Amino acid sequence: MPSRTSRLTLVGLGIGLIASVLMSSPAQAARPSAPGSFTGHGFDTCVAPDQATMDAWNLTSPFSAVGIYISGISRFCGDDKQPNLSPQWVAQNARNGWRFLPIHVGRQAPCFANNPKSSVQKPKMSNSAKTARQQARTEARETIAALKRYGFGKRSVSYLDIEWYSRTAKCDRIVLEFVDAWTRYLHGKGYKSGLYSSGSAAIQAVDQARRSGRKGFRAPDQMWIAWGNGKADTKGGPYLSNSGWKKQRIHQYQLDTTVAYGGASVLIDKNYLDVGKGSRPGKTPTLCGVKQTFTRYATLKIGSKGPQVKTLECLLRRRGVLSSVDQHYGIGTARAVDAFRASLGWGPTGTATRATWTALLSGGRNPRVLKQGSVGPSVWRLQRSLVAAGARPRLTGVYDSSTVKAVQAYRRSRGLPGYTTTEASVWAELQRGQTA
Known part of the structure; x- marks a missing residue:
């Protein structure tokens, strides 16, 4: 990844954002995911941002994943330059x-060319295959120790950072x-292997090895391609063929760009992830046996009948203001x-109006934040509420582009x-029955 000595500039937090943090429901204990199953946006930056910035970006940015430099002798932002990163x-x-x-940023390709002006001169892999393999196992042990130190469990991925090098057959072989x-050692200890590199360097070399059926080669579990084409997808272009690493890809599509969310400005690389099983919806929810797939919610009054009446009555019963459900909109x-x-x-x-529907459908415990890639019951609840409010998302159970x-x-x-996230301020409007 590009060499940077400092990537963080905090320019302040807005009062509205702080209020939103305070209104959010308490965070629940969670095992750190590295990275788990997810389809959506992430970023990486040399110095891990301070907590105020992470909180601001959590609520206001589209990013759900953050790249952190945990191990390796060649890091520009090693442990001594990380004031915030800790377990x-x-x-x-x-x-x-x-x-x-x-x-993990350690030894580089034998033909890697250090910048003589750089503050970190990266050591290189040995030209001896046997020695290079020993070096890889040593670095794999180092990254596993770091994973454990930061609280990441088995099956977590560590991404081996191999910077761009001018490819030759001899260099590729090493x-x-x-x-x-590296991959075999991680697998033997119950962890997963990732490879980060320029598309035209190690990414392409590894993909060619896979496609040619290189004998005995253990490929990484995930590929993180640096290809600054500005497109937030996981296509590999001329470097990474579509036939490999399906749903096991990260694309670094924009490098060294300063962006601000919630008053906090950071110099980052932008990434798009499709990893693990991706962001997959749960089952379409039902309410009193009615499948909640309505694309509009009708105004209901005395004499109305049908599935939407049953849904309305179920929601009212949940609120403790109705005792029975009969699908007939009567006096009760x-x-x-x-x-x-x-x-x-x-x-x-x-009369049950759009505002009534919006307030009823949005009721429940509010997650801290939902954003692109989020899944689960709260996403279904949000999508139904937005339909009632007139905003018209697709009902997918995934916080998608719609x-x-x-x-x-x-x-x-x-x-x-105009953020892309749903946090306390959005839920407050919905739960007051505010329509679009």
Whole structure:
């Protein structure tokens, strides 16, 4: 990854963001994911940001994964240059929902050319395959120790950073021996192997070895391709063929760019991940046996019938204002609607409107934040609430690009900052029945 001595500039946090942090539900204990199953955005930066920045970006940025430099003699940002990175920092950010990309920067290809002006002169792999393999195993032991120190469990991935080098057959051969030995050692200890490199360097060399069926070669589990084409996807272009590492890819698509979220500005590389099993939805939820796939919510009143009435009555029963469900909108249902309306400070009408639906459907415990790649019951709840409010996302159970657009449209309609995330301020508007 590009050499940088400092990548963090904090320019302040807004009052609204701090309020949003305070309104969020308490973070739950979580095992750090490195990186787990996920499809969405991440970033890497040389110096791990301080906690205030991580909190700001957690609530306002599209990023869910952060690259951290945990091991290796060739790091520009080694332990002595990491004022924030610690097991406690990892644990806190894991509780807040962050995923991690642990990076190891050690020996480089034999033909790697150091920049003589660089503050870190990277050592190189031996030209002897036997010795290079020993060096790889030593570095794998080092990264496993670091993974353990930071709280990452078995099956976590450590990404071996091999910087760009001018490829030759002889140099490639040593790199492949090193990658093979690194991967085998990690696998033998229950961990996973990742490879980060320029598309035209080690990424291409390893992919060619896979496609040619190189005898005895143990390929990395995940490939992290540096290819600054500006496209947030996991396509490998001319460097990484589509036939390998499906859903085991990270694309570093923009390098050395300064971006700001929530008042915090950081110099980063942008990445897009599709790893593990990816972001997969759970089962489509039902309510009283009704599948919740409505693409609009009708205004209901006395005399209305059908599945939406049953859904409405179930939601009212959950709120404790209705005792039975019969799919017929009668006097009892109208009174329950008015009781719910009264809880929001609204006057009686006996009618379930879009605002009523929005407030009912959005009710529940609020996660700290949802963003692209999030999955789970809260995503289904958000998507149904946005449909009721008039923002029209697809009902997928995954916080996908459709949900991102719907959230941005809803935020604009409510005068909120145009972030792509759903945090306390969005839930507050929905739970007050505010429509788009």
